[in-house]
Amino acid sequence: MLTKRIIPCLDIKDGRTVKGINFESIRDAGDPVELAMLYSQQGADELVFLDITATVEKRKTLVELVKRIAANINIPFTVGGGISSVDDVTVLLQNGADKISVNTAAYKNPELIKDLANVFGSQCVVLAIDTKKEADGEWYVYLHGGRTKTATKTTDWAKQAVDAGAGEILLTSMNNDGTKNGFALDITAALSGSLRVPVIASGGAGTCAHFKEVFETAHADAALAASIFHYKEIEIPALKQYLFQQKIPVRL
């Protein structure tokens, strides 16, 4: 039986793992390669690396980091942050990334998703969406790490991206991110129920029960979290034991 995936996310800034609250006030959370190896040994199903300072001069550092991670872990990993061309992706895959995630660049140029899917296959292309629920009760797409609002509804953009060739959606709720009050169940359920590709829920994990809820109620295919793992508030083996006991299919 296909299992639900638990995915630790490492936000990388200048080669270190960092974590913010509601996309702001960033703290240092350790060496990414050490954390990656630890999570891999603990039974993480996948890893996501998001380079949040992906400027041109920093890209070489990122490629070196991807290489070190790929050499050391035996589970799949996705790299995102500042990817805007087929060439960017070629370099990351050649250095050992398994998938890449695109966000702002894909929104500004949806052809990018098509190009990437044609060259590397949809299975390699994860579309990351940062989303926020506004006063009107609708979820909107945000760009540039949550700094720029758009008038596009998240459900519309996700559908368009999947039609263009995105193979997975990584959905981060800005309302929930860093709050530890649980995932955004409504928008996760809306995407998971309407898209034919897997949906990774992100933002808001605080307890083991939140994971159960997002799998059971919102039908997420995978759940991603960062700080609760980095600061050992929840450890992956205990989380998976809990989910197993709650009859959620997980890999033990």
Add this chain to the structure above:
Amino acid sequence: MKVAIIKYNAGNVQSVQYALQRIGVSSVVTDDAETIQKADKIIFPGVGHAGPAMQYLHQNGLVKIIVDLKQPVLGICLGMQLMCTHSAEGDTSCLGIFDSEIRLFESPVCKVPQVGWNNMYDLKSVLFTGLIEGDFVYTVNSYYAALSKDTVAKTDYIFPYSAALQKNNFYGVQFHPEKSGITGETILKNFIQNI
């Protein structure tokens, strides 16, 4: 021990090479016919689309070379699919080594592609020495190999399909052993050391 990884336009070869490094095996990535023919073990990896991949093999004169190999060959994911008779992906004629057809998953309820960790059962190959029924492997696929007489492991997604195929010196796995944790490492070790 000389291990060759076949290079073609759809392969995600780097992670296979890293996985071999982790079990202490060095390898070369090559599309040179002679290097492939002289290797002790050959890995035929792959992520991508069947049509362009077969086209590349034809253009580079690799079809006959692969089919005629006598040493152990391990196809991974698309590599395994290309070793079957025909793929529904782009209506592509494949290498015809395994007696199995590649079809598209279609289901109103299940997501396609299948992405994630799924378990294998009915394990019947030396590749799986040391593993137990139900062990998990990492899989990403929209297309699958139907069950056939060459099936040596099964996985259920929508219905049972071939997680692994074997015929003579040819082995194929639908999942990614290079990304399947300790289970995947065991399978690669078995291929390198026990075959």
